[in-house]
Amino acid sequence: MGSKKRKISGDGFMLTGDAASMIDPFTGEGISNAMYCGMTAALVAGEALKQNRFDADFLQQYDEKIYKRLWDELKLSHTMQKLCKFPWLFNFVINKAEKNRTFRETISCMFDDVDLRAKFKKPSFYFKLLFNH
Ligand SMILES: Cc1cc2nc3c(=O)[nH]c(=O)nc-3n(C[C@H](O)[C@H](O)[C@H](O)COP(=O)(O)OP(=O)(O)OC[C@H]3O[C@@H](n4cnc5c(N)ncnc54)[C@H](O)[C@@H]3O)c2cc1C
Known part of the structure; x- marks a missing residue:
C-alpha cells in the first residue's frame, strides 16, 4: 500500500x-x-x-x-x-448514506474525485451529517 x-x-x-x-x-x-x-x-x-x-x-x-x-x-x-479504524464513525457515515440518496451518491463520487474525498478529513463534514437527515 x-x-x-x-x-x-x-x-x-x-x-x-x-x-x-x-x-x-x-x-x-x-x-x-x-x-x-x-x-x-x-x-x-x-x-x-x-x-x-x-x-x-x-x-x-x-x-x-x-x-x-x-x-x-x-x-x-x-x-x-x-x-476506518474507528468503526463507530464509519458506521455512522454508512448508516447516513443508507438513508439519504444524495449523500449516498456523494460518497460514490468520492471514490473518483480526490477533491471531494478530501472532505472526509474535515470535522465540519461530520458535523453537517449530524444535523442532516
Ligand atoms: C483481487 C484484486 C482486485 C483488484 N481490483 C482492482 C480494481 O478494481 N481496480 C484497480 O485499479 N486495481 C485493482 N487491483 C490492484 C491491481 O490489480 C494492481 O494494483 C495492478 O495490477 C498492479 O499492476 P502491476 O503491473 O504493478 O503488477 P501485476 O499486474 O501484478 O503484474 C506483475 C506481473 O509480473 C509477473 N511476474 C511476477 N514475477 C515474475 C517473474 N519472476 N518473471 C516474470 N514475470 C513475473 C506476474 O505474473 C504479473 O503478470 C486489484 C487487485 C486484486 C488482487
Missing part, C-alpha cells in the same frame, strides 16, 4: 506499480498508478539510455516524478484508511 514514501529506484532499477507499493490504501486500486509508473519509468529509461547513466543518483528523478504526481492522493487515502 502507498501509505509511506519509499525509495523506488536505485543502481540499475526502477520499481513500478505494486512492486513500488503504489496501491491506493483506501480503495485498493492500483491499475492507474501502475500505468503511470510504467509510462514514467519508460521516459526515464529513455533518458538513461541516451546519457548512459543507470546509477541511483540519475534514477532518483523517477522517484521525484512519481511522488510529485501521486503522493497527495496516496496520503489522503491513507488518512481515509486510518479513519
Whole structure:
C-alpha cells in the first residue's frame, strides 16, 4: 500500500506499480498508478539510455516524478484508511448514506474525485451529517 514514501529506484532499477507499493490504501486500486509508473519509468529509461547513466543518483528523478504526481492522493487515502479504524464513525457515515440518496451518491463520487474525498478529513463534514437527515 502507498501509505509511506519509499525509495523506488536505485543502481540499475526502477520499481513500478505494486512492486513500488503504489496501491491506493483506501480503495485498493492500483491499475492507474501502475500505468503511470510504467509510462514514467519508460521516459526515464529513455533518458538513461541516451546519457548512459543507470546509477541511483540519475534514477532518483523517477522517484521525484512519481511522488510529485501521486503522493497527495496516496496520503489522503491513507488518512481515509486510518479513519476506518474507528468503526463507530464509519458506521455512522454508512448508516447516513443508507438513508439519504444524495449523500449516498456523494460518497460514490468520492471514490473518483480526490477533491471531494478530501472532505472526509474535515470535522465540519461530520458535523453537517449530524444535523442532516
Ligand atoms: C483481487 C484484486 C482486485 C483488484 N481490483 C482492482 C480494481 O478494481 N481496480 C484497480 O485499479 N486495481 C485493482 N487491483 C490492484 C491491481 O490489480 C494492481 O494494483 C495492478 O495490477 C498492479 O499492476 P502491476 O503491473 O504493478 O503488477 P501485476 O499486474 O501484478 O503484474 C506483475 C506481473 O509480473 C509477473 N511476474 C511476477 N514475477 C515474475 C517473474 N519472476 N518473471 C516474470 N514475470 C513475473 C506476474 O505474473 C504479473 O503478470 C486489484 C487487485 C486484486 C488482487
